[in-house]
Amino acid sequence: MRNSPVTDAELAAQACGGSSEAFGVLVERHAERARRVARAALLDQQDADDAVQDALFSAWRAMDRFDPARPFGPWFMRIVVNAAADLRRRRKLRRTEEIPAATADTGSTPDRDTDRALLREALDQALATLPERRRVALVLHDAEGYVHEEIATMLGVPVGTVRSDVFHARRAMRAALGSMGGNG
Amino acid sequence: MTDLNEFTTGRDEELGSLLRAHLSAPDDAAFAARMRIEAIAAAEDTAWRSVARGTLPGLAAAAVVLAVLGAALGGGSPQPATRSASGSAAGSLVELASDTSPAGSVALLAVMAY
Numbered sequence: 001m002r003n004s005p006v007t008d009a010e011l012a013a014q015a016c017g018g019s020s021e022a023f024g025v026l027v028e029r030h031a032e033r034a035r036r037v038a039r040a041a042l043l044d045q046q047d048a049d050d051a052v053q054d055a056l057f058s059a060w061r062a063m064d065r066f067d068p069a070r071p072f073g074p075w076f077m078r079i080v081v082n083a084a085a086d087l088r089r090r091r092k093l094r095r096t097e098e099i100p101a102a103t104a105d106t107g108s109t110p111d112r113d114t115d116r117a118l119l120r121e122a123l124d125q126a127l128a129t130l131p132e133r134r135r136v137a138l139v140l141h142d143a144e145g146y147v148h149e150e151i152a153t154m155l156g157v158p159v160g161t162v163r164s165d166v167f168h169a170r171r172a173m174r175a176a177l178g179s180m181g182g183n184g
Numbered sequence: 185m186t187d188l189n190e191f192t193t194g195r196d197e198e199l200g201s202l203l204r205a206h207l208s209a210p211d212d213a214a215f216a217a218r219m220r221i222e223a224i225a226a227a228e229d230t231a232w233r234s235v236a237r238g239t240l241p242g243l244a245a246a247a248v249v250l251a252v253l254g255a256a257l258g259g260g261s262p263q264p265a266t267r268s269a270s271g272s273a274a275g276s277l278v279e280l281a282s283d284t285s286p287a288g289s290v291a292l293l294a295v296m297a298y
Contacts, residue, residue: 020227142200
């Protein structure tokens with residue numbers, strides 16, 4: 001079933017009918033994307049993995065309310081975003097807000113001898129200075145390809161807010177990457 | 185990276201590609217496979233819980249019905265086992281227990297008190 005050409009809609013219909021195997025395939029298909037979005041929200045890989053795991057439990061419990069005629073991806077991603085927010089609240093994660101741009105570490109690291117390490121560091125710092133919602137909106141739009149309307153539904157904000165978030169996040173990222181002298 | 189217009193809807197492919205690579209981890213495929221297993225386990229666990237939730241009250245109700253039916257049938261006709269046990273001490277006790285008359289109840293209480 002893993003490499004079968006079965007569509008998400010077909011799998012979702014089976015999952016709604018109680019097929020655990022179909023649900024498993026759906027989750028596997030969307031897990032990497034969900035992991036990236038959760039990491040963008042939480043800025044921590046372990047927390048992101050926990051959030052995705054929480055999300056899959058929530059998704060299964062909500063499958064009987066899912067409309068298989070609608071795309072599974074945005075629905076599941078909304079659950080992931082909510083799971084990340086819940087996890088953040090539970091653990092009182094305040095990392096983003098606690099790292100003001102002016103005091104973010106720009107000193108040397110063991111990896112600074114390569115352009116790749118510099119880029120990773122710049123991306124980490126730039127993402128950390130963005131408010132969580134802007135970060136998530138940017139990743140959902142530019143990295144994962146969701147449209148503004150889908151993201152608005154996922155985040156529970158107006159479409160205009162998503163447009164604004166993506167715009168400001170891009171500008172901040174461009175400034176951060178431009179300041180390192182490349183890729184901007 | 186282009187598209188600094190707030191009102192455009194297109195993706196910034198270059199930034200998106202950078203972010204995707206940055207947020208991905210080397211073990212993403214293994215993670216996805218593990219999530220599939222966890223999803224199936226979670227779904228099946230939930231399914232069993234649902235079955236148990238639906239079945240246990242049914243089994244309890246069936247047990248009550250059987251007990252009531254057994255009592256009704258047992259009290260309404262002579263019991264061969266009781267008859268065959270007559271003559272022994274155990275048989276006497278069983279006979280007393282199955283005797284629904286007030287005298288039988290008093291006798292049973294007296295035997296139990298002894």
